[in-house]
Amino acid sequence: MTSETSEIRPAVVFDNVSKAFGSKQILRDISFAVPAGRALCILGRSGTGKSVTLKLLMSLIKPDHGKIWVEGDEITRLNEAGLSKVRRKMGFLFQDAALFDSLTLYENLALPLHRLTTKSQDEIDATIDNVLSQVGLAGDKQKMPVSLSGGMRKRAGLARALVLEPRILLADEPSSGLDRITAAEIDELLIRQKTQHQTTVMVVTHDVHGARSVGDLFAVFDKGSLAAFGAAAEVEQSENETARRLISEY
Amino acid sequence: MIELIEFIGSVSRFGFRVIVDSLRRPFEGAQIMRQVAEVGYRSLPLVIASGFALGTVMTLHTRNTLVTFGASSMIPTVQALAFFLEIGPLVAGLLLAGRVGSGIGAVLANMRATEQIDGIESLSIDSFKFLVVPRVAACVVALPLLTLFMDFSGLLGGFLSEFFSSHIAFHLYISRAFSNMSWSNFIAPTLKTAVFGFIIGVVSSFFGYTTNEGAQGVGKAATRSVVFSSLLIILADVILIKLIFFAFPENAL
Amino acid sequence: MKNRNLIVGLFVLAGLTLFTVGLFMIGNRHEAFSRHIEYYAEFTDLSGLTKGSKVQVAGMDAGQIIDIAIPPTPSSKFRVHIRINDTLHGLVRTDSVATIGTEGVVGNTFLLIHPGSPQASAASPGATLTSKEPTELADLLDQGKGVLTDVDVTVKNANGLLTSVGGNLNSTLTGVRSTVGNVNDVVVGIKEGRGPAGMLLRDPELTTQIRHVVSNTEQATANLNHASGQVDALVSNIQSRQLPQKIDDTLGSAKNAVSNLDATSLQLRQTIAEATAPDVQGVTAGANIRESLSNVNAATGNMADGSEALKHNFLLRGFFLHRGYYNLAHLSPDQYRKDRLFANPTNPREWLAGDQLFAVDANGIESLTVQGKKALDDAAMQFGDAILSTPLVIEGYSGSGDSAEQSARSESRALIVRAYLESRFHLNAGNLGAVSLRSSPPPNVDRSRWDGICIVVLKPARK
Known part of the structure; x- marks a missing residue:
């Protein structure tokens, strides 16, 4: 824990969290905290449990043991209704955007609004137009996800994550499969979200360049453990060699 | 062997969960409508065309045999009984297992692989109720209806085939077709396809929903859905027929 | 979204329509949506009749059997609960008879209600109709045996009553003989050329009447033949029992009388064939032929009713029932x-x-x-x-x-x-x-x- 994080109330806390799939231990005793309004980039080699961390946070999977707090709620003990409230605060940008194939872009964004808010149809339409114009897809409302390019899909996925105005934004590999320029656009959107809406951002990425532009804090995972955690400078000084190599690899 | 028992156990639990969840709020009405359109309406051309062709072929075959025994007036009766009792329900079930079962398996497996199911869960929508229950419900609702289309198009095919052989009048054909039919051998076999629908929906959803093999899991889920649901339909048919005979003893021919 | 609802609506509606069509198609046959009337019939042997079997009235599909009550003891009968369409009510009379029929060689069994006579009143709902046990081949054999048993009983009775009613059978047979004599006379009259031919050719009504008489006679003959077959059986039975020779003789003469009648009918037919042939003899004997016909009528009447005793004998009952004058x-x-x-x-x-x-x-x-x-x-x-x-x-x-x-x-x-x-x-x-x-x-x-x-x-x- 750094002195920086203790000053502000943490938005996300992992406390000794472990997770195994079958006999394969993915996460081992992970503990860290992310202050509200900051951006955390999670780095690490493939298969070290970075994405699992986000899914644990979203309660898509349950930890084997350990505790996770989201804005003061311990989510592993919540029932469906409580979880629903917590999830409502978070937006998730999936790796391949995970847009619903059978729905148009508009319907993809309208679904959470219909389900989770009491907004009227007009308000919903206004919100969607607003979010889509933020990500630069205002003219593609009626398109089906399959007809969107990779970058557009990512932006559409981001739009869906933002449509509920989340206090915590989770992004799984936002720049994977994209060219540098497109990836930079996505990073730009994440940064804007953080600065304009004081949204806490957690990004899992391989793209160290992008990570350094987005992140305030960095977590490096190695073989299921947290190898290093802190600001860029701290991680560069880490005892762990993998962490040092990963953070400076750009 | 253990795996097989485990498999049966997990499919049964899955099916049970479908039943329980289908009775629990919220009811995904719009999703059910969407799936009925997908499962039912989109399968119509396949079912009607197959029924028609099968009806024609059946008549061509039975005609020869029945004419040998001088029982050519029985052709419509045989045709209708065969279709309403067994061919309609079973073939409609198998066709739907092929068309819809593979579809459900592939779609759900793909949604699992591309994290769409996680996406739904992250929106606090119960993905099981949102994706699985409407599909099963649609199958349960649509299959009896599709069976009726199968039955009647089979009858029409039979009539046309017979018309070109013997110029039988439509009214006579219809009246003979229904002359030996009782309600129990119309209603019971038609409704038993709801069970087939349930099997198709549950088995296909099971393979699609529970896959965790990424992209290559999609094809596997589709194939398994078709194979297992077809197999289960035929097995279930044996039991259902026995049950129907048990409930309506006069049906046992 | 609207479009999809339309599609689903169409699909479901079309499916439900087919379902309803199917229901009504079957419903039409079962008359489920029309008014019903219910009757009962009782049978010792159902011959495969089951719940749901078809019921026909005068050959028309009318309804079905809705229940069959199984008898508690062998002596009571199956009680069959019949439901038929109300529109056929008028055909079912108090004297209607219910029988069991079979469709084709391998077909289902069904219940057939024969329409009653117009004189009888309509059967009231819930009435138990008269039933006739099914006559299958096996049953016919059984019946044959039954007849022999009856004959046996009759003979025993006759044996017992021989002294008191001894003359009765004899006088009956005399009646038959005199009938035959009558018919013979008619034939002879015609044969002797009292000129019927021209008249016959002119008057089709008379020809029809003669034919009628002949067919009656033939029928009578057939009946008598049948009776004679049974009498034969009776005779051998009696012989084996060494009953008095008198009965034997009497039955022998009955047989003779029957064969006489047979011959007569043949002759009559021949005569009519001759008479209708184009060898015209004259037109003078119109009155004669009328008289002859009266004689034939009288003779037949004689034959039928003169033998009052025979009338009540089961052997010849069918003959009288069928006389249908x-x-x-x-x-x-x-x-x-x-x-x-x-x-x-x-x-x-x-x-x-x-x-x-x-x-x-x-x-x-x-x-x-x-x-x-x-x-x-x-x-x-x-x-x-x-x-x-x-x-x-x-x-x-x-x-x-x-x-x-x-x-x-x-x-x-x-x-x-x-x-x-x-x-x-x-x-x-x-x-x-x-x-x-x-x-x-x-x-x-x-x-x-x-x-x-x-x-x-x-x-x-x-x-």
Whole structure:
């Protein structure tokens, strides 16, 4: 824990969290905290449990043991209704955007609004137009996800994550499969979200360049453990060699 | 062997969960409508065309045999009984297992692989109720209806085939077709396809929903859905027929 | 979204429509949506009839069996609960008979309700219909055995009663013999060329009548043949029991009589073939042929009714039931005496004495004399046009001899007169009845004994 994080109330806390799939231990005793309004980039080699961390946070999977707090709620003990409230605060940008194939872009964004808010149809339409114009897809409302390019899909996925105005934004590999320029656009959107809406951002990425532009804090995972955690400078000084190599690899 | 028992156990639990969840709020009405359109309406051309062709072929075959025994007036009766009792329900079930079962398996497996199911869960929508229950419900609702289309198009095919052989009048054909039919051998076999629908929906959803093999899991889920649901339909048919005979003893021919 | 709802709506509606169509198609047959009427019938043997089996009324699909109550003991019967379409109600009468039929060789069994007679009242809902046990091949054999058992019983009875009723069977057979003699006479009359051919060619009605007579005779013969077969069985049975020789002889002569009748009918047929052939002999003998026909009628009447004892013998019952002469002629004297229609004292009557009408020939058979015909014409004229439109009954009376003789003679008189009046005034045979009342007129008339005939005009019964 750094002195920086203790000053502000943490938005996300992992406390000794472990997770195994079958006999394969993915996460081992992970503990860290992310202050509200900051951006955390999670780095690490493939298969070290970075994405699992986000899914644990979203309660898509349950930890084997350990505790996770989201804005003061311990989510592993919540029932469906409580979880629903917590999830409502978070937006998730999936790796391949995970847009619903059978729905148009508009319907993809309208679904959470219909389900989770009491907004009227007009308000919903206004919100969607607003979010889509933020990500630069205002003219593609009626398109089906399959007809969107990779970058557009990512932006559409981001739009869906933002449509509920989340206090915590989770992004799984936002720049994977994209060219540098497109990836930079996505990073730009994440940064804007953080600065304009004081949204806490957690990004899992391989793209160290992008990570350094987005992140305030960095977590490096190695073989299921947290190898290093802190600001860029701290991680560069880490005892762990993998962490040092990963953070400076750009 | 253990795996097989485990498999049966997990499919049964899955099916049970479908039943329980289908009775629990919220009811995904719009999703059910969407799936009925997908499962039912989109399968119509396949079912009607197959029924028609099968009806024609059946008549061509039975005609020869029945004419040998001088029982050519029985052709419509045989045709209708065969279709309403067994061919309609079973073939409609198998066709739907092929068309819809593979579809459900592939779609759900793909949604699992591309994290769409996680996406739904992250929106606090119960993905099981949102994706699985409407599909099963649609199958349960649509299959009896599709069976009726199968039955009647089979009858029409039979009539046309017979018309070109013997110029039988439509009214006579219809009246003979229904002359030996009782309600129990119309209603019971038609409704038993709801069970087939349930099997198709549950088995296909099971393979699609529970896959965790990424992209290559999609094809596997589709194939398994078709194979297992077809197999289960035929097995279930044996039991259902026995049950129907048990409930309506006069049906046992 | 709207489009999809439309599609689903169309799909579901079309499917439900097909379902309803199917239901109604089947419903039509089962008449589920029409009014029903229910009856019962009882059977010892169901022959595979089950719940749901079809029910036909007069060959028309009418409904189904909705329940079958299984009898608790072998002595009681299966009670079959029938439900048929209300529209067929009118065909089911109190005398309707329910039988079990089979569709084709391998078909389902179904219940067939034979329509009753128009005179009988409509069967009330919930009534138990008369049923006839199914006659399958196996059953026929069983029945054959049953007949033999019956015969056995009859013979035993006969044996016991031999002394008291010994003459009865004999006199019956005499009746048969005299009948045969009569028919023979007719044939001889025709053969002897009393010129019927021309008349026959001219008058198709007469030809039809002769044919009718012949077919009746043939039927009678067939019946008698059947009876003779049974008699044969009876004979061997009796022989094996070494019963008195007398019965044996009697039965032998019965057999002879039957074969005589057979031969007669053949002859008659031959004669008619000859007569209708184009060798015209003349047209003078119209009256003769009429008389011959009267004789034939009388002879048949004789044959039928002269053997009162035979009538009640099960062996020949079928013969009498099938005789099917004229409806009014079916009347049994008992019935005739009781029925309001006939016993109405205000019915106009015309009494004619027997000796005024008939002459007896060498064989003891009566026929109308010329004066008798005149008297009949005059009597008929008394009624004016009424005889053309109103039903008439000819009551035959005979005051001489024992009761069997009276019965035979009064019957033959009635028949002779009826045949005469029918041809004389071209009356509708269905409107003309004959009844044999031996010597006692019905109650409520002004005579207690009569020997001759009485022509009665039937007034419509007051409703």
